[in-house]
Amino acid sequence: MELRFNEAERAFRQEVREFIARELPEETRQRMLAGKSPTKQMVVDWQRKLNAKGWAVPEWPREWGGPDWTLAMRYIFREELQMAPAPQPLAFNTNMCGPVIAEFGTEEQKKRFLPRMANLDDWWCQGFSEPGAGSDLAGLKTRAVKQGDHYVVNGQKTWTTLAQHADWIFLLVRTDPTAKKQEGISFLLCDMKTPGITVRPIITIEGGHEVNEVFFDDVKVPVENLVGEENRGWDCAKFLLGNERFGQARVGASRERIRRLKAIASTESMDGGRPLMEDPDFARKVTEIEVELKALEMTVMRVIATESKRKDKKPDPATSVLKIKGTEIQQMCSELLMKAAGPYAWVDGDPEAEGSNDIDVAPDWAFGLAGVYFNWRKQSIYGGSNEIQRNIMAKAFLGL
Amino acid sequence: MDFDLTEEQRLLQDSVARLLADKYGFEQRKAYMKSAEGWSREVWAQYAELGLLGLPFAEDEGGFGGGHVETMLVAEQLGKAIALEPWIPTVVIGGGFLRHGASAELRAELVPQIAAGDLMLAFAHTERQSRYDLHDVAATAKKDGSGWVLNGRKGMVIHGDSAGKLVVTARTAGGQRDAKGIGVFLVDAAGPGVTRRGYRTVDGQRAAEVELTDARAEAVLGNPEDGLPLVDQVVDETIVALAAEAVGCMQVAHDMTIDYMKTRKQFDRPIASFQALQHRAADMLVQLEQARSMSYYAAMGVEERDPVERRKNMASVKAQIGRSARFVGQQSIQLHGGIAMTMEYACGHYFKRLTVNDAMFGDADHWVRFLANNGGLVQAA
Numbered sequence: 029m030e031l032r033f034n035e036a037e038r039a040f041r042q043e044v045r046e047f048i049a050r051e052l053p054e055e056t057r058q059r060m061l062a063g064k065s066p067t068k069q070m071v072v073d074w075q076r077k078l079n080a081k082g083w084a085v086p087e088w089p090r091e092w093g094g095p096d097w098t099l100a101m102r103y104i105f106r107e108e109l110q111m112a113p114a115p116q117p118l119a120f121n122t123n124m125c126g127p128v129i130a131e132f133g134t135e136e137q138k139k140r141f142l143p144r145m146a147n148l149d150d151w152w153c154q155g156f157s158e159p160g161a162g163s164d165l166a167g168l169k170t171r172a173v174k175q176g177d178h179y180v181v182n183g184q185k186t187w188t189t190l191a192q193h194a195d196w197i198f199l200l201v202r203t204d205p206t207a208k209k210q211e212g213i214s215f216l217l218c219d220m221k222t223p224g225i226t227v228r229p230i231i232t233i234e235g236g237h238e239v240n241e242v243f244f245d246d247v248k249v250p251v252e253n254l255v256g257e258e259n260r261g262w263d264c265a266k267f268l269l270g271n272e273r274f275g276q277a278r279v280g281a282s283r284e285r286i287r288r289l290k291a292i293a294s295t296e297s298m299d300g301g302r303p304l305m306e307d308p309d310f311a312r313k314v315t316e317i318e319v320e321l322k323a324l325e326m327t328v329m330r331v332i333a334t335e336s337k338r339k340d341k342k343p344d345p346a347t348s349v350l351k352i353k354g355t356e357i358q359q360m361c362s363e364l365l366m367k368a369a370g371p372y373a374w375v376d377g378d379p380e381a382e383g384s385n386d387i388d389v390a391p392d393w394a395f396g397l398a399g400v401y402f403n404w405r406k407q408s409i410y411g412g413s414n415e416i417q418r419n420i421m422a423k424a425f426l427g428l
Numbered sequence: 429m430d431f432d433l434t435e436e437q438r439l440l441q442d443s444v445a446r447l448l449a450d451k452y453g454f455e456q457r458k459a460y461m462k463s464a465e466g467w468s469r470e471v472w473a474q475y476a477e478l479g480l481l482g483l484p485f486a487e488d489e490g491g492f493g494g495g496h497v498e499t500m501l502v503a504e505q506l507g508k509a510i511a512l513e514p515w516i517p518t519v520v521i522g523g524g525f526l527r528h529g530a531s532a533e534l535r536a537e538l539v540p541q542i543a544a545g546d547l548m549l550a551f552a553h554t555e556r557q558s559r560y561d562l563h564d565v566a567a568t569a570k571k572d573g574s575g576w577v578l579n580g581r582k583g584m585v586i587h588g589d590s591a592g593k594l595v596v597t598a599r600t601a602g603g604q605r606d607a608k609g610i611g612v613f614l615v616d617a618a619g620p621g622v623t624r625r626g627y628r629t630v631d632g633q634r635a636a637e638v639e640l641t642d643a644r645a646e647a648v649l650g651n652p653e654d655g656l657p658l659v660d661q662v663v664d665e666t667i668v669a670l671a672a673e674a675v676g677c678m679q680v681a682h683d684m685t686i687d688y689m690k691t692r693k694q695f696d697r698p699i700a701s702f703q704a705l706q707h708r709a710a711d712m713l714v715q716l717e718q719a720r721s722m723s724y725y726a727a728m729g730v731e732e733r734d735p736v737e738r739r740k741n742m743a744s745v746k747a748q749i750g751r752s753a754r755f756v757g758q759q760s761i762q763l764h765g766g767i768a769m770t771m772e773y774a775c776g777h778y779f780k781r782l783t784v785n786d787a788m789f790g791d792a793d794h795w796v797r798f799l800a801n802n803g804g805l806v807q808a809a
């Protein structure tokens with residue numbers, strides 16, 4: 029039993045940390061420190077830097093540019109990005125669609141899509157959820173009918189994150205409406221410039237534009253953009269979802285938030301003339317989160333250690349623990365940060381604004397913290413809601 | 429990063445599990461509890477045979493040479509059986525004081541007796557007023573010639589009634605709550621000036637109130653002027669065992685609950701088919717896994733050289749284990765329903781041990797407060 033990272037892994041962490049410190053634009057870091065999403069340009073620039081270094085696609089096979097890292101190294105890499113904080117390689121490209129194409133795609137598809145994906149020459153988005161297919165994803169209704177050398181797609185996707193930036197979308201569509209739910213689904217790649225596609229923004233409660241509705245009206249997708257076999261798209265979907273093994277724990281991101289919270293509450297946020305951190309009730313809430321985060325970190329280590337030895341690619345139900353706890357901790361961090369801001373959390377800033385404090389009423393550190401709190405309620409809903417995670421656990425672990 | 433056990437560790441774990449499967453059925457345990465001492469001499473002798481009683485001592489001193497991982501493995505199995513024997517007081521606590529505070533001569537004399545199962549130890553530390561504060565010591569030790577004479581009262585001395593020797597904390601200098609001036613002494617439990625009143629605790633263990641009236645110490649353990657660091661070290665190592673014991677208890681309470689949910693029928697279907705109960709069971713599993721992670725972390729974190737950081741590590745362990753134990757314990761009762769409220773059903777006994785385990789050397793609230801007062805775990809940016 030060796031519960032520590034080895035010397036090579038610690039050296040790797042140092043290398044990643046130094047690379048980020050040297051290469052990450054300060055403007056990007058500051059924006060993310062303030063709890064805002066990086067702009068499209070920031071994400072693109074950063075991913076190209078990572079790609080030049082050979083680090084943009086940690087999950088991909090070596091022949092398509094993957095660095096051949098162990099799970100522990102991938103974890104360290106992500107943790108360092110989260111703590112910086114720096115943008116992650118765009119998940120739609122690198123974690124979701126890329127690995128699916130590398131696993132199920134034709135040589136032609138790999139050559140055509142993977143290098144551009146890695147370099148973020150194409151921004152991809154995910155067309156899975158529909159108004160009637162949320163937690164019950166296999167209930168999706170968007171139809172694709174083969175006509176000659178095209179599929180004709182009709183239907184609606186929703187919660188499509190950053191579709192407003194996207195050049196391409198990967199889609200789950202129903203190709204056989206007579207088959208059992210999971211057996212009539214196919215995985216298609218679709219150029220967002222194809223006629224018949226309409227993107228409509230959904231503004232979330234904090235005012236941000238992250239997600240969209242995407243409408244398909246007789247959209248023609250060439251048959252060569254089918255990934256894997258027709259009606260076997262559910263295999264791709266399961267593979268994609270199973271790839272997300274420990275990412276949702278986001279231990280590094282929570283540690284970064286707690287570091288910031290404690291800095292603010294120790295110096296800038298006053299309560300009765302004393303730093304808020306000296307209030308025993310507040311300090312206690314922070315400490316409880318720190319303890320839970322430490323336990324989560326060790327749980328992630330356990331998952332990495334067991335996953336490293338597994339040969340099959342089936343999703344590990346232990347990831348449900350990581351998702352549930354990881355999101356609960358992140359949500360609590362966002363809540364405590366908002367509380368630290370007191371009344372100045374109420375300023376309704378524009379989450380899309382370029383600057384960090386466009387209204388200049390609240391202190392810089394306090395600006396927009398309520399928005400982050402509101403926005404982060406999404407975490408226990410997306411990626412398989414925390415209730416779905418409990419269903420998965422009940423079935424997989426408990427045999428209930 | 430590797431959570432696999434070595435071949436030797438696996439053998440150790442399996443042999444303890446086998447012994448307990450054979451000797452610690454629910455009815456057997458009940459019989460041990462009813463016996464005069466409240467635990468089984470026969471099982472104790474078998475612990476000795478397996479090497480469990482010499483586990484942490486060096487091999488050249490008659491021990492097994494086990495480390496914290498071995499302690500964790502054994503304690504988890506004992507937790508699964510809610511074993512009643514004085515293993516933690518004798519081997520982990522008493523053994524810890526001997527390993528870190530006794531002279532080589534004293535260890536040479538005592539370790540073989542402990543390893544053979546002939547000598548039990550108990551930690552006489554808690555006092556009526558001290559609650560969980562390790563530095564709150566009113567009992568006194570006065571120099572008398574070349575030795576020490578002890579006076580005072582100690583309470584809730586776990587397994588104090590069957591111990592052959594007591595490890596006693598007493599003040600050699602300073603005020604009742606001073607960190608400095610605490611000594612640690614070995615006292616013959618049956619010697620003159622020592623009176624003991626034994627009783628049972630709610631979780632089936634034994635404890636004693638101990639009164640010291642001019643009792644002479646047989647030996648000093650560590651520095652009599654400044655013994656608190658030694659106490660801290662041993663308590664931190666004990667937390668490795670307590671955490672693992674709790675994980676063992678939680679595992680069984682959880683497993684029993686799941687099994688019961690599958691067999692118990694209401695409204696013509698197994699109660700396992702109800703989603704509200706499934707989700708609660710999933711939450712129990714989340715808590716159990718978080719606790720197990722922290723039990724592993726305990727075995728690693730106790731090796732930290734800086735005593736302040738080490739104490740923080742162990743505080744975080746106690747905090748998480750205590751929270752998890754409370755949730756898993758309470759919900760195992762709730763999901764069973766009435767049956768788990770009965771003395772005749774094992775689940776409640778796990779709940780009771782978990783409840784006491786949480787409070788030993790400070791409950792989760794105590795350690796969260798400690799961490800909050802000491803800057804927490806994460807450095808401010």
